[in-house]
Amino acid sequence: MASEAEKTFQRFAVFGESSSSGTEMNNKNFSKLCKDCGIMDGKAVTSTDVDIVFSKVKAKNARTITFSEFQEAMKELGQKRFKGKNPDEALQAVFKLMEGKDPATTGVTVSDVLHPYLPSHSLMS
Secondary structure (H helix, E strand, O other), X not given: XXXXXXXXXXXXXXXXXXXXXXXXXXXXXXXXXXXXXOOOOOOOXXXXXXXXXXXHHOOOOOOEEEHHHHHHHHHHHHHHHOOOOOHHHHHHHHHHHHOOOOOOOOOOOOOOOOOOOOOOHHHHO
């Protein structure tokens, strides 16, 4: 059975990616997970840190990361976010932040695909 962290990984991996199976995550969704779960706090862990760690853990020519690569990334970000904790404690603290989280959709615009009968804004101008 998948852990809570793995379930959260899968929910974010498929977010906005209709072709995704949930086993691999792209940088955009990795960043979103870090932001929505509070791993990226803008101080200890910035968006630049998140991008660097993503690039570091992924395979050389890959554009996505697997769950095991994701765990490596979380271990590294966890040590930045929770200074003073050992790598395993930091990883557990990060996983605690992720528990039960879903991709936030506030501020996301509703697409014409969802509402094909509403006039498109581009046609109204």
